[in-house]
Amino acid sequence: DQISADDAMLRTDVRTMGTLLGDAIRMHHGEDVLNKVEALRGMAKESRTVGVQGTERLQPMAAYVSQLSARELVVISRAFAHFLGIANAAEAHQRCRRLKLDLLRESTDVNTSNIPTPIGALHATKRDSTAGVLSQLLYSPESNHKKTTKDEIYKSLTTQTVELVLTAHPTQVNRRTLLEKHGRVQAILNDADEARVSSTHYQRQILDDALRREIASIWQTDEVSRVKPSPQSEAERGTLVIETVLWEVLPQFLRKLDATMKWSLGEDYGLPLTASPFKFASWMGGDRDGNPNVTPNVTREVCLTNRVKAAELLESDVRELMASISGDPPRGMESDSSAVAYRRIRERVGKEARAPYRSYLNPVAQKLGKTAEWAKQELKRVQKRSADGVAADQESHKFGDVLTADEVYLSKDELMDELMTVHQSLCETGNEVVANGRLADVIRKVSAFGLTLVPLDVRQESDRHAEALDCITKYLGLGSFLQWDEGARVNWITQQLQSKRPLIRTGDWNKPENAELFTPTAIDTLETFSMIAEQNESSLGAYVISQCTSASDILSVLLLQLDAGVKKPLRVVPLFETLDDLNGAVDTMEQLYNIPSYVGSLEGRKQEIMIGYSDSAKDAGRLAASWAQYETQVKLSELAKKYSIDVTYFHGKGGTVGRGGNPATFDAILSHAPGTINGQFRVTEQGEMINQNFGYSDRAERTLGKPSLQTSSASTEYNSCPILIFHSRLDYVVSVCRYLHSRCTS
Numbered sequence: 001d002q003i004s005a006d007d008a009m010l011r012t013d014v015r016t017m018g019t020l021l022g023d024a025i026r027m028h029h030g031e032d033v034l035n036k037v038e039a040l041r042g043m044a045k046e047s048r049t050v051g052v053q054g055t056e057r058l059q060p061m062a063a064y065v066s067q068l069s070a071r072e073l074v075v076i077s078r079a080f081a082h083f084l085g086i087a088n089a090a091e092a093h094q095r096c097r098r099l100k101l102d103l104l105r106e107s108t109d110v111n112t113s114n115i116p117t118p119i120g121a122l123h124a125t126k127r128d129s130t131a132g133v134l135s136q137l138l139y140s141p142e143s144n145h146k147k148t149t150k151d152e153i154y155k156s157l158t159t160q161t162v163e164l165v166l167t168a169h170p171t172q173v174n175r176r177t178l179l180e181k182h183g184r185v186q187a188i189l190n191d192a193d194e195a196r197v198s199s200t201h202y203q204r205q206i207l208d209d210a211l212r213r214e215i216a217s218i219w220q221t222d223e224v225s226r227v228k229p230s231p232q233s234e235a236e237r238g239t240l241v242i243e244t245v246l247w248e249v250l251p252q253f254l255r256k257l258d259a260t261m262k263w264s265l266g267e268d269y270g271l272p273l274t275a276s277p278f279k280f281a282s283w284m285g286g287d288r289d290g291n292p293n294v295t296p297n298v299t300r301e302v303c304l305t306n307r308v309k310a311a312e313l314l315e316s317d318v319r320e321l322m323a324s325i326s327g328d329p330p331r332g333m334e335s336d337s338s339a340v341a342y343r344r345i346r347e348r349v350g351k352e353a354r355a356p357y358r359s360y361l362n363p364v365a366q367k368l369g370k371t372a373e374w375a376k377q378e379l380k381r382v383q384k385r386s387a388d389g390v391a392a393d394q395e396s397h398k399f400g401d402v403l404t405a406d407e408v409y410l411s412k413d414e415l416m417d418e419l420m421t422v423h424q425s426l427c428e429t430g431n432e433v434v435a436n437g438r439l440a441d442v443i444r445k446v447s448a449f450g451l452t453l454v455p456l457d458v459r460q461e462s463d464r465h466a467e468a469l470d471c472i473t474k475y476l477g478l479g480s481f482l483q484w485d486e487g488a489r490v491n492w493i494t495q496q497l498q499s500k501r502p503l504i505r506t507g508d509w510n511k512p513e514n515a516e517l518f519t520p521t522a523i524d525t526l527e528t529f530s531m532i533a534e535q536n537e538s539s540l541g542a543y544v545i546s547q548c549t550s551a552s553d554i555l556s557v558l559l560l561q562l563d564a565g566v567k568k569p570l571r572v573v574p575l576f577e578t579l580d581d582l583n584g585a586v587d588t589m590e591q592l593y594n595i596p597s598y599v600g601s602l603e604g605r606k607q608e609i610m611i612g613y614s615d616s617a618k619d620a621g622r623l624a625a626s627w628a629q630y631e632t633q634v635k636l637s638e639l640a641k642k643y644s645i646d647v648t649y650f651h652g653k654g655g656t657v658g659r660g661g662n663p664a665t666f667d668a669i670l671s672h673a674p675g676t677i678n679g680q681f682r683v684t685e686q687g688e689m690i691n692q693n694f695g696y697s698d699r700a701e702r703t704l705g706k707p708s709l710q711t712s713s714a715s716t717e718y719n720s721c722p723i724l725i726f727h728s729r730l731d732y733v734v735s736v737c738r739y740l741h742s743r744c745t746s
Helices: 002-029 031-047 054-065 070-108 130-139 150-159 176-197 201-219 231-265 296-324 340-349 356-388 412-428 438-449 462-475 486-498 520-534 551-564 579-593 596-601 614-620 622-642 665-670 688-694 697-705 707-713 722-745
Strands: 161-167 278-282 456-461 540-546 571-576 606-612 646-652 680-686
Touching (some): 002 031, 002 176, 031 054, 070 697, 130 231, 231 296, 231 688, 278 438, 296 356, 296 438, 340 356, 456 462, 462 520, 462 540, 486 551, 520 551, 551 571, 606 622, 622 646, 680 688, 688 697
Parallel strands (some): 161 278, 161 680, 540 571, 606 646, 646 680
């Protein structure tokens, strides 16, 4: 059968690469060492078949390795580590291979159901795919969604937002170099699949040599990073997946989603060009909780680096558009009253321009080039400031002498307007097919990534904000903020929010006469808020407060932003992570919703709340933590509804189940309590899971397809959770589990 044939191809790939790895070991370390590797591998294989359980089956291998020298142990350990690495690469390619075969079978098999024949864009027969969910909602006789109309589904798909937040984690051990090499191995295996169908002996030899070179290079590459990565290098590694994979995969996926919507809902239900069902953000370079290496200047550097990358990528795309959109619509069309956009283009480039779109886009590309140069200029300034130890407030000017902010793009809206003008003009002049080609992809990139690639969230623990305010109140002669009770803190902050008088001028904390009043950590915190005030549009996203336990923790961040002069304050996101935090979250938020100045600060009455999974699981055990998270979200949603607040939950899930992750992404989304998602879903992607889910185009596309419609469906009866029926029984079970967990960890 087909599955067996697929497995045979996987075994062939692993065996071939294992042989090539053995050749590299033999060449560099001799036949004797290779024989010992093979002997140990044979013993391991045999131990799984003899039926011996427990540690006894490991005894022969332990006895064998005890006779090896230290040098031999190192080589043999590396051999198995690299073999598992390339085997994982082969398995990853196998997943992509099966995805391609499944798509092909869907579109070519005889269709005996009432579902329209799949077009082969997205997986229509997989229940955890967008196309699969659409098929079930619209055509499945077992579906409970007979009342869900096409218009409702369309509205859900076009208004939802899934935001994936990239975060670093110390468990990430794979070097970027090896990840790239494993990626090239998968690319070679993909070419080899095509060569199996049709190729010459020479073409197959070229692929064999390329694979041999890559495996030989992998063997001579150190597996471990010998230098601790800086926050800047972590950020670069994190955004690499955006530059090399998602920059092209996301618009491709949206194009397929558009085709799938038209296939299932009808031709009039395509995905709007500027719709952004997916967005990306990052904590790398902004998360300073427990990491003193993340300074205000580090965040400045990462923000500017991201702007450089985004501008360079967009400039390349626009220049590609200039080469492809070379047409010249018939003269005189600018007099057509309906050709508004075309007339605008002609007004800029002149009536005699033979390639008006190329002439119109040329200054756009040039301005993007200047944007990259400006960001590099500012980056050098920040790096010099860090090296010289000069504070930001001591600089006499913000921009350089070479380029100023007036010459560059700082807002994506300006760039989007230029591109949409070209798109509209092409449509006005009968060139819809050109407009909806590469230009549509670039517009979708701007909509999703903007001019910042990924906005950074800032995260800091609540005690740091309280310490900064304590220094300020002492500076003002008001006493110690830390010694006030919660009521006094809330009252004082509320009064300050309503006052336009600044608490402290920028940089006063650095004056010699105030040295005894401001602690180094308080100065760092205040400098962070000054940095936030400097940032241009969309460079930063949310301000996440870890260890958030009270209303004053949240109000403190709002006050510090306003006092620093932040024109558009970052949304303040409390992180409730321990069991006690989760249990107290409803009281904390209700207190805030009763403060008019706080509710007035919520843009569009939207509140974001982060739920922590790792700490609560360690605190109470996985079952008790999961139930507390579930109940807390239900209660917080009911509370938000009471006060007419639109709440979005930010889920701090790691990769492993122990850190709140769930490999069954589809079921994990649908398991959330009804009424807690409502088309808005924010979740972390952590460490090695970033590369696993988004490191390769096929897997990235498959990953994007899982939450796209499920996020909207999660608020419908599609995920009506029967667990509420057993509420009291589950509470009892959870209390028993908490007791056992406390006994085991005490």
